[in-house]
Every structure is written in C-alpha cells, then in structure tokens.
Amino acid sequence: MTGNVQEAREALGQRLRELRRATGMSGRDLAERAGWHESKVSKLEYGRRPPSEADLRAYCNILGAEPELPELITTLRNIDSAHVEWRRVLSGGTKSGQNKLAKLAGQTRLMRIYQPYVIPGLLQTAEYAEEILRQAIEFYRIPDDLDEGVSKRLERQKLLYRGECRFHILIGEQALSTGVACHDVMAGQLDRLLAVIGLPRVLLGIVPAHAYCPAPAMNFVMYDRRVVVVEGVTAELKINQAREIDIYHRSFNSLASQSMTGEAARTLIRNAIEKQREEQP
Numbered sequence: 001m002t003g004n005v006q007e008a009r010e011a012l013g014q015r016l017r018e019l020r021r022a023t024g025m026s027g028r029d030l031a032e033r034a035g036w037h038e039s040k041v042s043k044l045e046y047g048r049r050p051p052s053e054a055d056l057r058a059y060c061n062i063l064g065a066e067p068e069l070p071e072l073i074t075t076l077r078n079i080d081s082a083h084v085e086w087r088r089v090l091s092g093g094t095k096s097g098q099n100k101l102a103k104l105a106g107q108t109r110l111m112r113i114y115q116p117y118v119i120p121g122l123l124q125t126a127e128y129a130e131e132i133l134r135q136a137i138e139f140y141r142i143p144d145d146l147d148e149g150v151s152k153r154l155e156r157q158k159l160l161y162r163g164e165c166r167f168h169i170l171i172g173e174q175a176l177s178t179g180v181a182c183h184d185v186m187a188g189q190l191d192r193l194l195a196v197i198g199l200p201r202v203l204l205g206i207v208p209a210h211a212y213c214p215a216p217a218m219n220f221v222m223y224d225r226r227v228v229v230v231e232g233v234t235a236e237l238k239i240n241q242a243r244e245i246d247i248y249h250r251s252f253n254s255l256a257s258q259s260m261t262g263e264a265a266r267t268l269i270r271n272a273i274e275k276q277r278e279e280q281p
Contacts (some may be wrong), residue, residue, distance in 0.1 A: 011047075019068060036235050056073055057069060094152075112170075116171070116175065122167070127181065128155045130150050131185065138151075170204075176268065215254075217255070228245055228251060
C-alpha cells in the first residue's frame, strides 16, 4: 500500500476523532453504544483499520453528525477506488498504461506535472524512454512490450503540438543528472529539454536542489482541477476530492514559484550537458 493511501485513511480517522471529541464523548462510550469492542474506535481513528460505510453511519448517528455523513462516505469511496495496484495497471504491458494516460490527457486543458527525479514521459527522447521502460519491465516483471511501449510514449508527445492542452512541467534539478542511461543518451535527453523550452504551449521549470516545499511532494500529475495522479512504488493513487486537489495545487504553486525558467533553466541544462560529456569515458 502506498503511503498516500495510508495517509488518507489516517486523515479520515482524524476527522472521526474530531467529530467525537467535539461532543465530549469518550471512545469507550461510543464503542459501547455502537456495540463494538472498545479497541475498534481507536483503530478507526488512527487509520489502523479502514472503516466501512456502516461504521461511518454509526459514528454520525451516535454523535448527531448526520450532515457530515455524505462527505465522509465520498472520502471513503475515493480512498477505496484510488489505490490501484501497479500489477493491475501494467498487467497488459507498458503500452496499456500509455493508452490510459493518453486518454486522460486528451480530455485536459491544463496539465501540470511535477517529477523530481527523472524526465517526464512527455519530454523523453526515444532512447531515454527505452531505458526507463526496460527497467520498469524488469523490475515489475510485466509482459515485455518494450518497442510498443516506447512507440506509444512518443505518440503521446503529439499532445505537445496538437490540440488545446497547455502544459506546466516542473522537474527537479536532480532529474538532470539521475543516471537513467549512458552519458550519450543523457546528453541527448538534456538537449531535448533545451528544445522544449521554446515550445509555445509548454512552460518548463527546473526546481533547484535547495528549494523547499511545506508539503514534501513525490511525483504527481494534475489534470485540470479534476484529478491528481500520484505514482508510488507499488501503486497509483488517483485523487479527485476538491479539498485534496487544492492542497496539491498549492504544493505545485510553491514549487513553481521557486523554479528556474527561460534562460536560467537553459544555463542549468547546458551545465548538466557539459558535465555528462566530461564524465563520458
């Protein structure tokens, strides 16, 4: 389970705890009135046990908090549906995952991407994408459709030139030097970034290594204000609660305000290219 899903469950539990404490009722009293073992309340409120919809109804009925029930149930359903195992996402190979991303992107007017460690798929060269997908196939032990996956990833990049979608892409300074591939491939990928900076519908920012965000963020993609997709090691988390999307929006803005764009970004990239060439055997 990704940390994000557990954090969401803990946040839901905290909300239940706040509702109970607001009435002055103890956890023991609530458990007794609900007909539960007294330890169940603690497990629910600290995210150690996921609640059921019946549990949420019991909380609200006992505490007289019925108006809170619809939002609590929506939150629970979002948590249950958000955690999608990578094994299921990638069971059809890398091409299947690319198709799903392309469909979602095609319905979006503004896509905001934050990737701290590697170059995002929309900006990858064929050689860089091949290394990324090859390693994913080996690591997750999924069907080997490398050529199709790379082809589909490059095809998805047509979104940068066609349609109405605009892109605000942030990459961490670390991504310029992460050893995804050999020096030649890395230099080619960095050169590609220099070309991307000139695209009319793309704003590329590089977040310096010393930048700080109050909400430490892993890589995520925002599709308008409809959904945020967060990729973890073992699962993909889809977030569509407006309140949570607002937090990701603030996180992105915090990172964007510290990012380097235009000529400052070009200078960072050129320095990284020179370093790749210096380190080449």
